[in-house]
Amino acid sequence: MSSSVTSTRVLEPGDLPAALEVLDRDPIANAFVAARVAIAGLDSWRLGGEMWGWYEGRRLAALCYAGANLVPLSAGPDAVRAFADRARRQGRRCSSIVGPAEPTALLWSLLEPHWGPAREVRPVQPLMATWQPSAEVAPDPRVRRVRRDEMDLLIPACVAMFTEEVGVSPLAGDGGLLYRARIAELVGTGRAFARFEAGKVVFKAEIGAVTPHACQIQGVWVAPAHRGRGHSESGMATVVEHALREVAPVVSLYVNDFNAAARAAYRRVGFSEVGTFMSVLF
Known part of the structure; x- marks a missing residue:
C-alpha cells in the first residue's frame, strides 16, 4: 500500500490533461476509452458516462470509465479496490466490464458477490496489434x-x-x-x-x-x-x-x-x- 493518502472522485473537464497522461501510458490497451475522451473530453453527458480517477496524493494514478462499459485503466490492486467499492455503492449500470485482464479480473472478483452471476465471462482475450501492412497476405481489392x-x-x-x-x-x-x-x-x-x-x-x-x-x-x-x-x-x-x-x-x-x-x-x-x-x- 502506498504511504501517500489515496482518494477517488469523478473527474471534471479541468482534469483532462492529467487523464490524458494516464491514457497515454498504454495507448493500445486504452484506445477505446481514449478515443471517447478525445471527442467528448471529461464532460459526463458527452462522454456517455463518468470517468473515475484514483489519486495517490495529488497525482492521478489510475482511471475507470463507468458508462455502458466499466473499464479499469492503469489500475493496480489498490485502485481497483477503490473503483469496486464505488461501483458497488452505485449499483450496476453497465452491460459489461471489460479491460486489461489483471485489473478486470480483480474488479469482477470484488463485484461478483453483488452483481453476479454474469451472463458470460471471457477471461482471456488476446490483445493484438500490428505496425505495418501485411507482408504475407495480399489485400482484397474488392473490400x-x-x-x-x-x-x-x-x-x-x-x-x-x-x-x-x-x-x-x-x-x-x-x-x-x-x-x-x-x-x-x-x-x-x-x-x-x-x-x-x-x-x-x-x-x-x-x-x-x-x-x-x-x-x-x-x-x-x-x-x-x-x-x-x-x-x-x-x-x-x-x-x-x-x-x-x-x-x-x-x-x-x-x-x-x-x-x-x-x-x-x-x-x-x-x-x-x-x-x-x-x-x-x-
Whole structure:
C-alpha cells in the first residue's frame, strides 16, 4: 500500500490533461476509452458516462470509465479496490466490464458477490496489434469503404456479427436506434469497410476507436456461406493498410482465446499479441 493518502472522485473537464497522461501510458490497451475522451473530453453527458480517477496524493494514478462499459485503466490492486467499492455503492449500470485482464479480473472478483452471476465471462482475450501492412497476405481489392446509401445492406451483417459475438441482439431494448446511429457514424466517417457480392456483405470490419496513437478494429465478420475461403485475411489486410496509411501508426484488436481460426488469421495478416483483455457480459 502506498504511504501517500489515496482518494477517488469523478473527474471534471479541468482534469483532462492529467487523464490524458494516464491514457497515454498504454495507448493500445486504452484506445477505446481514449478515443471517447478525445471527442467528448471529461464532460459526463458527452462522454456517455463518468470517468473515475484514483489519486495517490495529488497525482492521478489510475482511471475507470463507468458508462455502458466499466473499464479499469492503469489500475493496480489498490485502485481497483477503490473503483469496486464505488461501483458497488452505485449499483450496476453497465452491460459489461471489460479491460486489461489483471485489473478486470480483480474488479469482477470484488463485484461478483453483488452483481453476479454474469451472463458470460471471457477471461482471456488476446490483445493484438500490428505496425505495418501485411507482408504475407495480399489485400482484397474488392473490400472498400461502405457508402451512406449502403447502410441497409450493412446493418443485417452488423446485427448478425453482434448477435453471434455477444449472444444478444443489438436491436433489443430501443429497437436498435443507438446501434444504427453508431453504425451510421462509422459509415459517415469512412471507417466501415466491406466486400459486397450480389447486394450482400461477404466480409466487413470497422475501425472503431481512433486516437492519434492507435486505432482498434472491431466487428470483423464473414458471411457463413463464404467462410473458409480466406476472406477474413485478405479483407483484414485491406483494412489494416487503410488504417495505417490514413488513421493511426498502430492497428489493434482483441479476440476470444477460443477463436483459434480468427487468431491464426490475424497472425497471418501480421498481428502479434501485445496483451490480454477480459470481458464480463451481463
